[in-house]
Amino acid sequence: MATTRPITRFTLFGGVVVLLLCLSVFPSSGQAPKDTNLVHVEAYASHESINATGSFQITVVANIKQGFHINSHKPLNEFLIPTVLRLNETRGIAFGSIYYPRPKQVLFSFSPKHLSVYDGKISIFAECKVSENISPKNIKVSGVFTYQACNDQMCFMPESICFEIPLKIVKAD
Amino acid sequence: MVAVGGFLIGIILFAQVANPVHKIFDPLQVKNLVSIKQFFSAKIPEGVSAKVPDLIITTIEGEQLMLKELAGQNQLVVVNFWASWCSPCVEEMPHFEKIHRDYQNKNVTFLGIATKDLLPAVEKFIAQRNITYKIAMDDQDKIATAFGGVKVLPTTIFIDKQNNIVKVHKGYLSQRELDKNLKNLLH
Numbered sequence: 001m002a003t004t005r006p007i008t009r010f011t012l013f014g015g016v017v018v019l020l021l022c023l024s025v026f027p028s029s030g031q032a033p034k035d036t037n038l039v040h041v042e043a044y045a046s047h048e049s050i051n052a053t054g055s056f057q058i059t060v061v062a063n064i065k066q067g068f069h070i071n072s073h074k075p076l077n078e079f080l081i082p083t084v085l086r087l088n089e090t091r092g093i094a095f096g097s098i099y100y101p102r103p104k105q106v107l108f109s110f111s112p113k114h115l116s117v118y119d120g121k122i123s124i125f126a127e128c129k130v131s132e133n134i135s136p137k138n139i140k141v142s143g144v145f146t147y148q149a150c151n152d153q154m155c156f157m158p159e160s161i162c163f164e165i166p167l168k169i170v171k172a173d
Numbered sequence: 174m175v176a177v178g179g180f181l182i183g184i185i186l187f188a189q190v191a192n193p194v195h196k197i198f199d200p201l202q203v204k205n206l207v208s209i210k211q212f213f214s215a216k217i218p219e220g221v222s223a224k225v226p227d228l229i230i231t232t233i234e235g236e237q238l239m240l241k242e243l244a245g246q247n248q249l250v251v252v253n254f255w256a257s258w259c260s261p262c263v264e265e266m267p268h269f270e271k272i273h274r275d276y277q278n279k280n281v282t283f284l285g286i287a288t289k290d291l292l293p294a295v296e297k298f299i300a301q302r303n304i305t306y307k308i309a310m311d312d313q314d315k316i317a318t319a320f321g322g323v324k325v326l327p328t329t330i331f332i333d334k335q336n337n338i339v340k341v342h343k344g345y346l347s348q349r350e351l352d353k354n355l356k357n358l359l360h
Contacts, residue, residue, distance in 0.1 A: 079257040079294060110264045110345040148258060153344035154325040155259040157289055 069117040072103030092134030096127030226319035261345035
């Protein structure tokens with residue numbers, strides 16, 4: 001009895017070690033990565049506190065996983081799903097132009113035609129203005145980042161990521 | 174001995190983690206150990222049953238197809254999940270069209286399943302590209318769900334004449350690969 005216990009423990013330990021090795025050797029064997037891991041989005045405002053009547057900028061930073069791309073805001077093909085930033089209507093805030101980054105024209109092995117895409121880290125900017133008649137308070141600006149990601153072999157379902165940015169409206173000087 | 178035991182436990186735990194729903198490794202059923210080879214060759218990936226689902230598919234032209242009956246009629250069936258917004262899908266469709274025409278007398282049925290797509294876009298696309306094989310919409314994900322879920326496009330499923338799903342290919346298929354797969358299944 002005394003000898004079986006350490007062997008059992010050792011066997012279990014061996015199993016766990018092999019399991020960890022397997023997971024590291026075959027991280028995606030036969031499986032596609034989950035789409036939510038492909039693009040990570042963060043949104044910021046240029047100021048934490050904004051005067052009534054003041055202007056500010058919203059920046060949405062999207063980190064696209066290495067080896068993947070998303071369509072640009074203006075894809076070269078009418079059927080492709082563009083990357084779009086939408087800001088939800090917020091009382092007292094007027095949204096201006098949205099500026100998308102310059103896309104890359106890339107050739108992939110499956111196609112003789114270039115695709116207009118974003119990869120790596122991209123930033124999208126939106127102009128915003130606080131209206132005169134808003135009283136000082138804390139508000140939230142929210143929006144949706146929509147994209148459709150692919151790699152050089154396959155595409156993933158279109159996704160939308162919602163975000164919220166807390167803002168403090170202060171009295172104008 | 175200890176190392177072998179550890180390795181086997183590791184493999185079993187790994188299989189359960191990777192595919193907890195379908196439990197393809199049951200240590201009590203020795204015959205299932207054969208599926209280790211299948212698992213690592215990824216012939217039938219997670220979420221896909223080995224038998225054709227009992228499903229009636231309506232094409233965009235209104236034709237109703239019973240998938241099990243189709244495969245049972247001595248037909249090899251190739252189901253391709255695609256979308257008009259998916260560039261690799263769009264690029265491989267001419268391969269399917271060519272093979273569909275070439276294999277018309279060889280009991281091979283091609284079925285394109287438009288996934289997360291809109292009917293006007295699909296109709297416009299197939300008219301532009303002269304696609305003549307059967308196309309159905311899956312806007313409610315019912316067909317994809319019946320096959321265990323389709324997470325990437327294109328996904329191509331090969332079904333043999335005995336109603337078995339014999340191969341699932343995720344990603345772009347070249348003309349040569351498609352031809353090779355069909356020849357292997359027809360012989």
